[in-house]
Every structure is written in C-alpha cells, then in structure tokens.
Amino acid sequence: MTGPFADVRFQSNWLDILTSPFMQHALIGGSLVAVAAGLLGYFVITRQNAFAAHALAHIGFPGATGAILVGVPVTVGLAVFCVGGGLLIGLFGRRLADREMATGTILALATALGVLFASLASANARTTTSVLFGNLLAISRGQLVVFGAFTAAVVLALAVIARPLMFASIDPEVAAARGVPVRALGIAFVVLLALTITMAVQVVGTLLLFALVVTPAATALRLTARPALVAAIAVGLALGSVWGGLVLASMIDLPPSFFIVSLAVLAWLIVLGLSGGRRGSGAPAPPLLDTHHHHPHPA
Amino acid sequence: MSTTPDGRPPALVLDGVSVVRGGRTVWSQGTLTVPTGAVVGVIGPNGAGKTTLFQVALGLLPAASGRVAVLGGAPRRGNRRIGYVPQNYTAAVNEAIRCRDLVTLGLTGGRFGLRPTSAAERARVDEALRRVGAAAFADRRMSELSGGQQQRVAIAQAIVDDADLLLLDEPLANLDLRNQQEVVGLLGDLHRERNVTIMVVAHDLNPLLPVLTDAVYLLDGHPHHARISDVVQEELLTHLYGTPVGVVRTAQGDLFTRATWRDPQLGQAGPTR
Numbered sequence: 009m010t011g012p013f014a015d016v017r018f019q020s021n022w023l024d025i026l027t028s029p030f031m032q033h034a035l036i037g038g039s040l041v042a043v044a045a046g047l048l049g050y051f052v053i054t055r056q057n058a059f060a061a062h063a064l065a066h067i068g069f070p071g072a073t074g075a076i077l078v079g080v081p082v083t084v085g086l087a088v089f090c091v092g093g094g095l096l097i098g099l100f101g102r103r104l105a106d107r108e109m110a111t112g113t114i115l116a117l118a119t120a121l122g123v124l125f126a127s128l129a130s131a132n133a134r135t136t137t138s139v140l141f142g143n144l145l146a147i148s149r150g151q152l153v154v155f156g157a158f159t160a161a162v163v164l165a166l167a168v169i170a171r172p173l174m175f176a177s178i179d180p181e182v183a184a185a186r187g188v189p190v191r192a193l194g195i196a197f198v199v200l201l202a203l204t205i206t207m208a209v210q211v212v213g214t215l216l217l218f219a220l221v222v223t224p225a226a227t228a229l230r231l232t233a234r235p236a237l238v239a240a241i242a243v244g245l246a247l248g249s250v251w252g253g254l255v256l257a258s259m260i261d262l263p264p265s266f267f268i269v270s271l272a273v274l275a276w277l278i279v280l281g282l283s284g285g286r287r288g289s290g291a292p293a294p295p296l297l298d299t300h301h302h303h304p305h306p307a
Numbered sequence: 308m309s310t311t312p313d314g315r316p317p318a319l320v321l322d323g324v325s326v327v328r329g330g331r332t333v334w335s336q337g338t339l340t341v342p343t344g345a346v347v348g349v350i351g352p353n354g355a356g357k358t359t360l361f362q363v364a365l366g367l368l369p370a371a372s373g374r375v376a377v378l379g380g381a382p383r384r385g386n387r388r389i390g391y392v393p394q395n396y397t398a399a400v401n402e403a404i405r406c407r408d409l410v411t412l413g414l415t416g417g418r419f420g421l422r423p424t425s426a427a428e429r430a431r432v433d434e435a436l437r438r439v440g441a442a443a444f445a446d447r448r449m450s451e452l453s454g455g456q457q458q459r460v461a462i463a464q465a466i467v468d469d470a471d472l473l474l475l476d477e478p479l480a481n482l483d484l485r486n487q488q489e490v491v492g493l494l495g496d497l498h499r500e501r502n503v504t505i506m507v508v509a510h511d512l513n514p515l516l517p518v519l520t521d522a523v524y525l526l527d528g529h530p531h532h533a534r535i536s537d538v539v540q541e542e543l544l545t546h547l548y549g550t551p552v553g554v555v556r557t558a559q560g561d562l563f564t565r566a567t568w569r570d571p572q573l574g575q576a577g578p579t580r
Contacts, residue, residue, distance in 0.1 A: 054403045167421050175416030178404050181393040182464070185365040187385020188417050233405045233448050 022258040030145055031254060034264065037147040038250035040159040041211045041220065044204040046243030047166055049225025050235065051197060054177040058222045060097055063115045064202060065217040067093035068209045069122035072139040077129035082139070083154050086206040093118075094202035095195065142213035142265040144254070151210065158203040165200055173197060174235060211250070212265045219269040220246060227276040230283045245275050315343045316379030318472050318504035319364055321530065324373030326359055333359045334525055337373065339532035343471075346498050346518050347506045348535065351525030352548055357508045358394060360523065360530060361474045364506075365391060378471055385417065390465030394476035394508070396457060402450035406460045409449060410435055413464035435467035436460075439493060455486030459493070466497065473497070473505045479514055487514045494518055512539070513563045539564060 025031060052061050068086045075085025093114075126136050138146065147155075166173075175183040176190040177197075184190045201221075208217045228241035253268030318341045325335035333356035341347055349357045362368040363375055366382035375382050377389070390413075410432045415424055424432075436445045439459040449457060458478055465473055475494075479487045495518040498505055506523070509515050522538040524531055526547050538544075539562055544552035553565045 050403070054401065168419050170421070171412075171416060171418055175412045178401055179409065179412060179416075179464075182391055182413070183416060184367060185384065185389070185391045186387075186413075186417050187383075229403055233403060233408070235404075235408065238403075 016260060016262065018259055019261060022255075025258040026255060030147075031258065033147045033149065033152060034144045034254055035251065037152055037155050037207075038144055038211055038254060038264075038268070039247055040152075040155040041204070041207045042224075042246035042250045043243055044159045044162040044200075045208055045221045046224050046246040047162065047239050048197075048201055048204050049222055049242045049246075050229070050238050051173060051177055052201065052222055053225050053229060054174065055194075055197070057097075058218070059111055060198075061201060061205065061221055062218050063111045063118075064090050064093050064097070064198075064205050065209060065214040065221075066115045066122075067118045068205060069139055069214050070118050070125050072209065073122045073125035073129060073131060073136065076131050076135060077125045081150075083151060083206065083210070086209055087203070089118075090202035090206045090209075091199055094198035097198055099195065138213070139209065140213045140215050141263060142209065142211050142216065144211045144264045144268075145257075147210065155207050158207055162200050162204060165196065169193060169196060170235075212268055216265050216269045219272045220249070223272045223276050224249070227272075227279045230279045245272065249275070316376070317341060318343050318345065318378060319506075320374075320376040322374040322376075324363070324370045324375055326356065326363055326368060327371040328359065328368065332371070332528070334528050334530055337530040339523065339530060341504070341506070341521065341523065341532055343504050344498075344502050345504055345521040346494065347504070347521045347523055347532075348512055348515055348519045348538075349506055349508045349523045349525075350510075350512060350538070350547065355525035355528075356530075357525060358476055360525075361391070361476060361506070361508070364472075364474060365389060387468050388471045390462075390468065390470030390473045392458075392461045392465050392473075392475045392478060394480070396461050402448050405446055405448055406441060406452070406463075407432060407436065407445045409460060410445075410464045410467050413467045431467055432463075435463040438466065438497075439463040440489075453486070454481050455483075455489060458482065458486070458490055462490075462493065462497075466501075466503075469501075471503060473503055475505065476508045477510065478507060479509060479511065484514075491515055491518055516562055 019025065052058055068090045071085040071087075071089025072082045073085075074089070075082045078085075097111075122139070125131075172183070172188045173193050173196075175186070176188050176193045180190050204221065205217060208220050212220050224245035225238065225242040227245055228238045231241060232238060249268045249272040252271045253264045253266075256262075256267040256271075257264035320340050321337040324337040326333045326337075349360060351357055359368060363370055364377050364382055366377075366384045366386065377386065380386075411424055411428070413435075414428055414431060433442070433445075436442045439462050441456065441459045441463055444452060444456060449460065452460070462473075462475070462478070465475070473494075478490055478494075482490065491514050494505055494507070494515075497503055498518065507515060507519075512519070516535070516539070519535045522533055522535050524533070524538055524543070524547055526543075539554055541552060541554045544554065544564060550566065554562065555565055556562050
C-alpha cells in the first residue's frame, strides 16, 4: 500500500501499546494537565481572556526553543517564558489582555523569536514540531514530577482563591469596592494559567492548546452555569479527551494531539448542536442542566 | 460632626474635599452633609465627577485634600455597610453566571477558602432576590435577562448584606419607562422598609423625582447638597447643565423638568410654562 495513508491502519496490539511504560507516562501526564486545564478554563472564560491564554501558549514557543539553545530542560524554558509573559499581562491588567492588537503583536513577535532560537540552536524540525503540536508520548518521569507539582499548586491555590477570584473575574468593580484584592488575584491567576500552559504545551503543543484549556470549559458552560458543576464537567471532558485520544493513538499510529483535540472539539460541537446555538440568536433556550430547582453555591 | 435626629451619624460628610485623578482636579472645595435616610439624586453634566464621588465614598479613590466620613467612619474598601451598583453593570452581559450566584457573591465573594455557602446565607440570598422581585428568574443566567431584570439582580446583590447606604450609578440607563418606574418604586420601598440611605447618579431626574428627598449637584467644579425642592429650580438646573431647562408643576403637584429646545421651524425657543 502506498500514498499518504499508507501507515494509517489499525494496530491489533493496541492494548500492549496502551499499557507500555511510555503510554503510562502519557496517561498520567495528560491527566494531570487535564485537571489543571479543566479547572482554569472556567476562569479564562469568565475573565474573557481566552485570547490571552492563546497568546501565553505562543510566548512559550521561544521559551522552549530558547531552552534548547542554552541547553536547559524545555520545561524550564516554557515555565520562565509563560510565567514571565503571564506576569506582564497580569501587571498590565485586563486592559492589555483585552487589547487584541497588542496581544496579537506580542504573539507574532514570540513566534518569530521561537523560530530564531530554533534556528540558532540548530534544532531539527522534529523538535520544533513537538513544541508546536505537543509530544505527549515523550513525557519523561522527571516531567511527570514537575507536572504533579504544578497541578497540585493549581488545585491548592484555586481551593483558596476560587471564590474571590470568581467575584473579581465576573464583577471586578463591585469586588474592588468590597475589598477583594482584584489586582493581586489577577496576577495570581495568570501565574496559575502560565503553569498550566507550560504543561499543556508539552501535551498538545502551543498551536492546539486552546482545545484543552478553553474548549472543555466552554462546552461545560453551555450545559450549566453552576460554577462547581462547570469545573467538574470541564475536568471530565478534558480527562475524557486525553484518555480517549491516547486509546485512539494506540489503535491507530497518529499523533495523540490530533485525537485529543478532535475529541474535545467533537464534544463541544455535540453540545452546541443540542443547545441549538442559543447564544447567537433571539430567545435563549434554557440551559440543559439548569432546569431543576436547587440552591448550590458558587465555587 | 452633626448627627441626624435618630442619633446615627450622617451617611456622607465632605469637609473641604478635593479629588484629583490623573493630575486633573475633578472637583474641589466639597463641603456637604448627606443626612441618614435620605434618597439623594447625584446630578451634574457629563464628566462633572458624579461617579468619582461614589469612588471616594467607597474608598477606591482617596481625597486629595479635606476630610471624608462615610456612615461615621473614614472611607475604606470592603465596607460591608455600603452596597454598590456600578454604571453599565458589566456582570449583566456575562453568560457564565446565574443571578443567584451573582447575588451570593455580594455576601460571600470576599471570602477565601473552600467553606461552602451556609443555609443561612442561602436564605439571605433568597430573601434579597425575593425583595427585588427577582425570585422567578433567580436560576437563570444574567445574559438571558432583560435590562430591568438585570438591574433588579444588581440591586439584590447590593442589599443582600443589609447595607445602610446604597450607591447606584445610573440604575435607570437603558431601561424603558415601565422598567424605570419599577426600579424607582423598588428604591422607594427599600428606603421606607429599611430606612436605608440611597444615593443615585442620574442623568434624567424626572423618573426619580417621586422618591428623591435630597440632591448632590456638581456645579462649576464643586459638589453641593440641598433639599430636592431647592434644586429643582429653572435657574439652578439651567446653570448646572449649561442649557435651558424648564421646571413644570402640574395641577396635581407633580414636578418635572424639561429641556426647552424647540424646533425653530415649529415654535419659539426658550422656556414655556
């Protein structure tokens, strides 16, 4: 068999592949990222800085190639650039994050720097590709330790700040008047987001990261607006996408990123269809899960 | 410092206060006392510093000079005795939040940690939603509501913690006549039931006149306080807005202001009474 799909076939030994050590690493690493991404997605959307999240991922690109250039682990380069970029966005506040022109320009500059560093480091195309599109199957034990620490930091920090962060994200003026440290929470949030993006870049890459950080939460928000439920569904969808993507990648030898992103987008499309695209047009249909009367609480 | 007859300190006292923002003096020489229990219209032309007055009271903007007292104390962020509804209420367009959760944030939104909302707190949220007539759509998202409904929820958030002073910035903007009247009626009821002091920034005085007892007006760069009847005067309002403003009193005693511009092809310009 020849042609572009010559290598695309069902691998009957997929269960052996799925239980092999590198796949175990991928499952654990992907799961850790899915938890952090699912939890943060809700805040990315309520703060209306999805574009800033996208930009942070691109800022990670020169971080990764720069790390190769100076010979430090890719995770370190990613973390330094993402946290640094996140702090810059946080210091300039929502104004910069909302300024699409500024963010877009920084995004382009970051990508250009990434190409420059890759060229200077004589990084091969495969390395660059793994930064842009993720390389979940190459996650090392050392990376897993870092992922575990980052995800623990995100979960613990959110447990402490979730409620005031929600207030500051949705209602910043009133929150400030009520004594909520809106600015400090904004900075804390972008740092958490930067840690999550540092991990997610290594799973799905800078170009596909949106589908793991924003899409599951966007899907969950179409089903319900209860904050705790949104977070739970978003984490579930992100985990499902990662697990399903890895199973499919075991069965068919194609990049796991492709399957993970496709599953996340598929879930979004299904929910979009079920809810009838109600945001765009006229009279809103009731949210799918919010029909019963019950009094939950935020966060 | 003077107190109102019931012994409570005034809602707001300014003593020689000036406010500077970005190097520009917004207003100066503010010396006034807003008595407790008043319903106060805050009026003045665009850019006169009406919202700024609220920000000073909320402790969001320090006075450049002079002394400010809010409910008997210095202004400070996080004063739970003040309920605030900003202009162009941003949460109103947010599709990620239900009314009930937004009101709950007014009660517990400043709390760090994971402690869930208690039954008593949920009951207070229910009561606030009921009080403003928002119980029927409490579980819907803010983005699904009309402007009038959103304004009710915003007011519920401001009253849920039993504020003694409500600061409402343009609560009637973008509302149709019926919703304007309903919000005004709600403010009147809240004032009567809770003896809460209400300050309302408004461009159009007319819908609020039935409930207003006092006014703070920003004239020539200085804030002043007066009884509402002393403010609704043609000469003052014309000076205040820099354009001819008429005042009409109907046979029933209703008072309203009117712009007196006339189409030159149809009639004469100038006040007609």
